[in-house]
Amino acid sequence: MVDFSFTEEQEIIRSTLREWCNKNLPLEKIREWDTKGEIPQSIVKGMANLGLLIMTAPEEHGGLGADWVTACIVAEELGYADISIALPVLWLVESSWGYAVDKHCSERVREDVIRKAIKGDAFIGIASTESSGGSDVAGFRSTARKEGDKWILNGEKMYISGTEEAKNWGGGYFVNARTSPPPPGAPHRGLTGFYLPMNSAGVEINKRFDDMGRMAISTGGFVMKNVELPEDYLLGEVDKGFYLTMEGFDCARILIAAVCLGTAKRVLELGMDYLKERRAFGRPIGKFEGLQFELADDWAELEALRSLTFRTAWMMDKRYKEKRFTPLEVAQMISACKLKTPHFAFDVCKHVMLWFGAYGYTKECPVEMGLRGIMSYCIGAEGATNIQRVVIARELLGKDYIAYK
Ligand SMILES: Cc1cc2nc3c(=O)[nH]c(=O)nc-3n(C[C@H](O)[C@H](O)[C@H](O)COP(=O)(O)OP(=O)(O)OC[C@H]3O[C@@H](n4cnc5c(N)ncnc54)[C@H](O)[C@@H]3O)c2cc1C
Structure with missing residues (x-):
């Protein structure tokens, strides 16, 4: 037997969110943000108050423990309200990468960024792409090497969503860096994931793009010059990023x-x-x-x-x-x-x-x-x-x- 209906709770989440969006995200407001190039932080706080930020994170980590069907209902409603998709982008980048980081991070990273992002007090995103390319992960040039109990990161990330938000609101990125040369035929091996706070010494934003769309969220690039990260900012296992x-x-x-x-x-x-x-x-x-x-x-x-x-x-x-x-x-x-x-x-x-x-x-x-x-x-x-x-x-x-x- 196949049942294609949403649960009563999911229907309530959809209607509550539709009501909130009708009030807070009318199309005139979306046009205003698109022209000004920013999302008011009060809106992000509003979403936090509704429990929408990184909502799939477990309750013990501050999330709702929501399932992905429910997260898709929220995504659909945000896309329906903000057709410029700036706010949905901000929400979904945090929801997906916040979830992935939370799943594989230390308690320290959880305290430093996940719990804050859930409250709307920090931004968390993904910085994978480099100026040399995004699709070919074997071509990534950023590196991380272990020195004593620290990791030293060098490289450049480009076309990254939310660089200005991460700088202004606090928070940072899931970054990929090469920790070992890839074995022949397995270019995806030898990369490692880290949490990189944007206020780390050695991180410098070197680009803000003038995008054609979703103007209210920034896209930029940054360099990492001998950035020192503590061992517990490593995500998951070395070489398995x-x-x-x-x-x-x-x-x-x-x-x-x-x-x-x-x-x-x-x-x-x-x-x-x-x-x-x-x-x-x-x-x-x-x-x-x-x-x-x-x-x-x-x-x-x-x-x-x-x-x-x-x-x-x-x-x-x-x-x-x-x-x-x-x-x-x-x-x-x-x-x-x-x-x-x-x-x-x-x-x-x-x-x-x-x-x-x-x-x-x-x-x-x-x-x-x-x-x-x-x-x-x-x-x-x-x-x-x-x-x-x-x-x-x-x-x-x-x-x-x-x-x-
Ligand atoms: C608005 C915007 C926001 C972004 N935000 C982020 C972000 O927050 N974090 C982040 O890490 N990245 C971000 N990106 C970058 C995005 O992930 C990359 O654009 C994407 O991975 C593709 O990489 P590329 O642009 O370097 O294209 P390339 O990898 O250089 O590819 C160029 C072209 O070649 C094609 N191509 C490549 N390989 C193959 C293949 N094997 N077979 C057939 N065709 C192929 C591609 O489809 C593409 O058309 C963002 C991009 C945009 C446009």
């Missing part, structure tokens, strides 16, 4: 899928209102089948992708709680969600912009914020589109068919 990174990516990618679907749903609703309201040739433009059919196709795809995404979140919960499904089975499904949802949401924004005609090309119309924001996930934040295809094809054909091995 790749696996931890993949765990964080899985969590981030499923939340991205739900955010993209929330934004697509909202934009489609904005479009539907316009189809009824705008008139051409003496009738509402929604009477024209050319537009109706596009709407119907988009709605059908939205429902199909929602089923895929929530089923995958359910699989994640089964994996974590009951060890049902293998990590690779779940990763394949998550990559399917990350492969499809950003491009679908982008197409919806494009369709609806066209329905809006000239108005759609102006900043008086909110939809262009969605198009710009969603593009970041088409390009590759939390993993390029082709890398999702690589993950899926690897599971379908077998490891022997990985092109770069």
Whole structure:
């Protein structure tokens, strides 16, 4: 027997959050943040008060112990409210990487950042990508070496979300650094994960990008020059950071899928209102089948992708709680969600912009914020589109068919 309904508690979380978003995140406010380039910290504190920050962390660590289906409901609602996706990005980066760090960190790191981030008093993110590339982990140049009881980190991280927030609010990053040369044929081995506080001596932000979208959260780069980290800032095991990174990516990618679907749903609703309201040739433009059919196709795809995404979140919960499904089975499904949802949401924004005609090309119309924001996930934040295809094809054909091995 298959039951596709959400629990009563999940429905309450959705309606409470929708109410909070209607009050605090109207589209005029989103436009204001998009123009100013910042999210008010009071909003982050508001989310903390609702228990939404790193909500999947266990209760004993300050989280709600929420499951991933519930986290996806929250992601969908935030994507629905903030179609620029700046706030959803901030929330999901913290939720996924905060969860992964919390799972593998020492009590000291938990005190230093996780508990603070849950209260909205610090930011935690992922700093994996380097200026030489993000997809090819074997190409990472950042290094960590052990000296006495300390780790010394050197290198540069680039295209990193939240660098200004981490500097201004406190907090830091999950970083990857090479601790051993990779054995032949296994480029992913020899990387180690660390928690890097942004206020460490030797860390310097050297770049803030002028992004095309999600303007209210910063993207930047930083250098690490002989940064000393204590032993208990090591995450998981030495040389096994790749696996931890993949765990964080899985969590981030499923939340991205739900955010993209929330934004697509909202934009489609904005479009539907316009189809009824705008008139051409003496009738509402929604009477024209050319537009109706596009709407119907988009709605059908939205429902199909929602089923895929929530089923995958359910699989994640089964994996974590009951060890049902293998990590690779779940990763394949998550990559399917990350492969499809950003491009679908982008197409919806494009369709609806066209329905809006000239108005759609102006900043008086909110939809262009969605198009710009969603593009970041088409390009590759939390993993390029082709890398999702690589993950899926690897599971379908077998490891022997990985092109770069
Ligand atoms: C707005 C934004 C925010 C970001 N925030 C963060 C962050 O917070 N932390 C972080 O660590 N990174 C972040 N990133 C970086 C992101 O993770 C990388 O963009 C992504 O991993 C891809 O790396 P790259 O951009 O270097 O592209 P590359 O790896 O150089 O790839 C370039 C192109 O080649 C393709 N390609 C690469 N390998 C293959 C292959 N094997 N087969 C087929 N095609 C391939 C890719 O799909 C892509 O189209 C962010 C990116 C953006 C756009």
